Amino acid sequence: MIHLQSCDIAVIGAGAAGLAAAAETAAAGRSTIVIDREELPGGILRQCIHNGFGLTYFKEELTGPEYACRITGLARQAGAELRLGCAVISAVRNADGTFELTLLSAADGVTKLTARALILAMGCRERNRGNLAIPGTRPAGIYTAGAAQKLLNLEGVLPGRRAVIVGSGDIGLIMARRFRWSGIEVEAVIEIMRHPSGLPRNIAQCLNDFGIPLHLEHSVIEIGGRERVEYVDVAPLSDGVPQLERKFRILCDTVLFSVGLIPENELSAELGVELNPATGGAVVDCDCQTSVPGVFAGGNVLHVHDLVDFVSAEAAAAGRAALRYLDGQPAAAKNPVRAGANLKYAIPNYFSPARTTEFSFRPLILSNDATLTAELNGETVWKRRLRHIRPAEMLKAQLPGDLLQQDGELVFNLIQEEVQHA
Amino acid sequence: MLEKHLICISCPIGCELSAGRESDDSTWKITGNRCPRGEAYALAELTDPRRVVTAVVRSNSPVQPLLPVRTDQPLPKRFIDRLLNHLYTLTVKTPVKCGDVLIDNVENSGVRVIFSCDCEK
Ligand SMILES: Cc1cc2nc3c(=O)[nH]c(=O)nc-3n(C[C@H](O)[C@H](O)[C@H](O)COP(=O)(O)OP(=O)(O)OC[C@H]3O[C@@H](n4cnc5c(N)ncnc54)[C@H](O)[C@@H]3O)c2cc1C
Ligand code: SF4
Numbered sequence: 001m002i003h004l005q006s007c008d009i010a011v012i013g014a015g016a017a018g019l020a021a022a023a024e025t026a027a028a029g030r031s032t033i034v035i036d037r038e039e040l041p042g043g044i045l046r047q048c049i050h051n052g053f054g055l056t057y058f059k060e061e062l063t064g065p066e067y068a069c070r071i072t073g074l075a076r077q078a079g080a081e082l083r084l085g086c087a088v089i090s091a092v093r094n095a096d097g098t099f100e101l102t103l104l105s106a107a108d109g110v111t112k113l114t115a116r117a118l119i120l121a122m123g124c125r126e127r128n129r130g131n132l133a134i135p136g137t138r139p140a141g142i143y144t145a146g147a148a149q150k151l152l153n154l155e156g157v158l159p160g161r162r163a164v165i166v167g168s169g170d171i172g173l174i175m176a177r178r179f180r181w182s183g184i185e186v187e188a189v190i191e192i193m194r195h196p197s198g199l200p201r202n203i204a205q206c207l208n209d210f211g212i213p214l215h216l217e218h219s220v221i222e223i224g225g226r227e228r229v230e231y232v233d234v235a236p237l238s239d240g241v242p243q244l245e246r247k248f249r250i251l252c253d254t255v256l257f258s259v260g261l262i263p264e265n266e267l268s269a270e271l272g273v274e275l276n277p278a279t280g281g282a283v284v285d286c287d288c289q290t291s292v293p294g295v296f297a298g299g300n301v302l303h304v305h306d307l308v309d310f311v312s313a314e315a316a317a318a319g320r321a322a323l324r325y326l327d328g329q330p331a332a333a334k335n336p337v338r339a340g341a342n343l344k345y346a347i348p349n350y351f352s353p354a355r356t357t358e359f360s361f362r363p364l365i366l367s368n369d370a371t372l373t374a375e376l377n378g379e380t381v382w383k384r385r386l387r388h389i390r391p392a393e394m395l396k397a398q399l400p401g402d403l404l405q406q407d408g409e410l411v412f413n414l415i416q417e418e419v420q421h422a
Numbered sequence: 423m424l425e426k427h428l429i430c431i432s433c434p435i436g437c438e439l440s441a442g443r444e445s446d447d448s449t450w451k452i453t454g455n456r457c458p459r460g461e462a463y464a465l466a467e468l469t470d471p472r473r474v475v476t477a478v479v480r481s482n483s484p485v486q487p488l489l490p491v492r493t494d495q496p497l498p499k500r501f502i503d504r505l506l507n508h509l510y511t512l513t514v515k516t517p518v519k520c521g522d523v524l525i526d527n528v529e530n531s532g533v534r535v536i537f538s539c540d541c542e543k
Pocket of ligand 1: 012013014015016017018035036037038042043044045048051052053054086087088089121122123124146149170171174264267298299300301305306307308309311
């Protein structure tokens with residue numbers, strides 16, 4: 001039997017993004033259903049048992065599960081309904097502008113849910129070794145860092161005894177400490193770039209505290225072993241080319257890849273949402289509205305965030321925008337925003353004249369002295385000197401509406417006063 | 423003049439701190455911090471390094487076989503390994519709530535171990 005249900009707003013994903021959005025929309029009296037395939041709410045936060053979350057959104061340093069409890073509490077108190085253990089397997093827009101989601105759960109079978117607006121909050125998934133193409137055999141013992149984190153923190157399985165971590169992103173660094181605290185040796189962290197891609201605090205407390213070597217500008221050239229990983233061969237890079245005569249072998253039975261995240265946008269594509277190659281997420285206006293009217297996006301599904309607080313703040317704003325959409329307010333104007341020098345992307349992709357807008361950027365350089373500028377139709381309307389720029393850290397800037405008075409193109413540039421290339 | 427370099431771990435900015443002092447018994451002077459927490463962190467790190475410890479303990483819950491726990495404040499580093507070894511021997515009974523105390527006073531340090539999630543069943 002197919003169940004039928006309807007609501008004002010359907011939120012796909014009950015992570016830090018979806019729950020924050022649902023708390024806003026439900027509090028305003030709109031019937032809100034949050035759907036997640038996991039049995040418990042919180043998304044990726046549930047497996048991030050370390051502290052370091054919530055300093056801005058909750059003004060307190062929390063662990064991932066604690067943040068998940070708080071944000072779930074906010075959504076539930078506001079009156080949002082949580083449908084857990086339930087996957088959204090299809091999402092389409094009806095001719096009348098409403099949406100039909102097909103939900104599948106072990107408990108209730110198939111449900112067709114009709115919603116007047118949609119909030120996409122599906123998070124992201126990890127890049128894996130396949131995306132990197134490292135030669136070698138295909139033995140057991142190779143994991144993405146997040147998969148290993150899930151095994152260890154949610155299922156209680158030790159993935160191995162001696163590990164090498166490939167990539168110095170925060171997830172890998174956090175896992176290095178977690179491994180050591182679980183009695184697993186960590187032989188080394190290997191990074192192809194000249195600078196670590198994780199936060200300095202994680203280099204300090206996850207590697208330096210344990211004396212774990214970090215090999216910068218090195219690459220894994222082979223993973224060896226018959227049934228199980230037995231070693232990795234590593235070589236230093238010179239201008240990106242492995243120096244094979246200087247290669248060395250590290251014995252290990254486990255290799256973790258921590259090489260980045262990709263927004264999870266299969267459903268968005270099915271809905272016909274325009275995607276942005278620079279982020280892997282949707283193209284959005286200053287209301288987090290996608291190219292499909294009534295579909296909003298926030299959190300890691302839109303662009304990969306390093307701080308959960310920004311995930312929740314962005315998705316809460318998407319929730320408020322969905323409320324305005326249901327109230328019949330017109331969509332924001334679409335004047336193009338472009339990422340210029342030294343910026344991988346700028347979000348949102350459009351600005352609306354006179355609207356105060358918070359922009360997010362991913363810098364491509366490492367610098368202790370750079371200036372971020374905004375040019376409207378070729379004229380600099382805003383600039384700020386920044387002392388701390390890292391590709392690992394998202395940049396944010398709020399532009400007051402009175403600086404954005406005309407239509408046209410807005411271009412952001414990050415101009416280096418002094419640089420080291422990342 | 424003695425100088426040491428540290429990275430503040432108190433927030434995601436991760437300021438690079440320098441600690442300098444004239445001699446072994448003069449006081450440390452801290453520079454490079456953007457806020458007062460950096461100075462407090464550096465002084466603690468030089469005399470009595472501590473870390474917040476997070477881990478999981480086994481539970482009898484059918485839904486959440488492992489429950490996350492944390493220390494309610496940073497614990498002196500020298501106690502960390504013993505605490506972890508002890509935690510891994512435990513199986514706790516549910517239900518528990520976020521903030522419930524699992525261990526009241528680790529090694530008489532005044533630090534508690536608390537649950538960091540709710541588990542109803
Ligand atoms: C290992 C790790 C460590 C981190 N450390 C920190 C830190 O120290 N401090 C910090 O501030 N931030 C940290 N972050 C970042 C932050 O936690 C995340 O950016 C944030 O939690 C992402 O929230 P989200 O809601 O966008 O996505 P997610 O938490 O991934 O939630 C997405 C949810 O959508 C569900 N979903 C997806 N598709 C479907 C579908 N088709 N049907 C049903 N459900 C679906 C998924 O099951 C999931 O629950 C870390 C992230 C990771 C991965
Ligand atoms: S000194 Fe202050 S701003 Fe700098 S890392 Fe420490 S807490 Fe953060």
